[in-house]
Amino acid sequence: MMADASQRKIRFSVAGTAHMQAVLSEHFARPVEPAEVGILAGKMGQLDPTTRGVLKSAWAEATVMPVDQVELGRMLEEARCEGVLLRKTTDRFRAGRSWLMGAPTLPLEIDWPSATLPGGATVTLDFVAQLDLGHVPSSGKLPAEGLLFFFVDLTSPLDDMYRAARVIHAASVPETCPIRVNESAPARSEAVSIRFQPMAGYNSGLFRNQAFEKAAMGLTAPISARFRETRDEVVYEHSGGLVSRVLGRKKVDIRQYLHTLFLGPDFGRWQDFDDADRVPLLTLDTEDRDDLNLPDHILHGWPLTFAIQERALSAHDFDVVTALLRE
Incomplete structure (x- = not known):
């Protein structure tokens, strides 16, 4: 509500x-x-x-109205937000069990989530992310162990910016837990492995002042700009299922987007939304169409953010998470 x-x-x-x-x-x-x-x-x-x-x-x-440097510095310090950037990687060993899209290692004893929409229809939610909490940089905001699974409705027409969603925390998932497929919500793309990088951003919408907005956006621009990252990938020669020798390395281009934890599309709180008590949890940059294959006719490239009340986040109560699209 x-x-x-x-x-x-x-x-x-x-x-x-x-x-x-x-x-x-x-x-x-x-x-x-x-x-x-x-x-x-x-x-x-x-x-x-x-x-x-x-x-x-x-x-x-x-x-x-102008602001002096002392006030501008104070405003920028208040607008600074600490979070985590989710960077796509080809190094699955560094990523652990963290990936976007694909299918989850959701334990069989946990029901695949569904939701009842305002019109009364029931939909099976789509899996969009799995985070291995043992690899997330410690901030004290998330549980230290286990996996977080993110599900959202990616099928309903865009009638409202609020989307049906569910986040599940499994405190203990064996390394041998298999990939789980749901025929009612098949994977939209191959899994994209991710690694975590601490980052800071500036919420340029925190104050309505042109000098502040210009300064905050200038500090944020180097972070938010799209870029190509080139990585070395080891090429192996396989024989009978065993690695026999390393043939060399090849360059792999990975286009990075702003998939983040705790930052949201504007690097900050939800002061522009009706529910000001909620803070951003996971934000997916839906312009990342090639790798994630998200439905553009529904999401329109808008950032998709799972938001949670601060007190619920402190209690690790993920049952109250909602999802929002921000134009």
């Missing part, structure tokens, strides 16, 4: 907030506190047309 939209709070610079306080105080003929400025901006669509017009005008003026 979506939280009340009043939870959303839009933030401005110190000067911008003061300007909006003055304009709104005059409009309402009463003092407006800084906290109320953010709340009113967060629920602009619920306001009467006259108040909405006043707020829009004050917002536009507040956005272009």
Whole structure:
């Protein structure tokens, strides 16, 4: 269930907030506190047309107000987000049992997840990721052991940005656990092995200020740019099922995309969504079409993010995860 939209709070610079306080105080003929400025901006669509017009005008003026270097530094520090980049790799030994798409090693005693849609139809969820928690850089946010399995509805038409989803934590999965295939939700592509790399990003939408947004986006651009990574892959000569000798190496191109943990499409909290209490868990960059073969007519290349309430993440309660598409 979506939280009340009043939870959303839009933030401005110190000067911008003061300007909006003055304009709104005059409009309402009463003092407006800084906290109320953010709340009113967060629920602009619920306001009467006259108040909405006043707020829009004050917002536009507040956005272009200058900030000094001290305030800019403070804003950037608050906007910094720590997370993990999921990088595709051909080295399966380094990846452990972590991959995108393909099929999971979901233990047989765990039911393959399904969901009942608002119209009453029941759908079998698609498997999209499996994370070996023993390989994820420690942050204290996830369990230290086991596997996380991510499932989402990839079949329903895009009527809403919220998608049916399920995340399952299996605390102990034997190394010998076989790949599990579900005929109702067949694999859309071959499994793509991934390795984990700590990374930091900057949430350029945290404050509504042009100077801040420009600085945050400048710091984020080198991270978010698509690039090609060339890796060496060992070429073996096989004989009778046994490796007899190494023939050499070949270059393999791997196009990397922004598949991340804890960062989300904007490197930060969900201040632009109705449920402001949720934080990003796993985000898949659905523009990665060639390797993941995700349905473009449903996802439209939008980032697909599994989001969770902070208190549930702290309790490792993954039953309350939802999935969102962000344009």
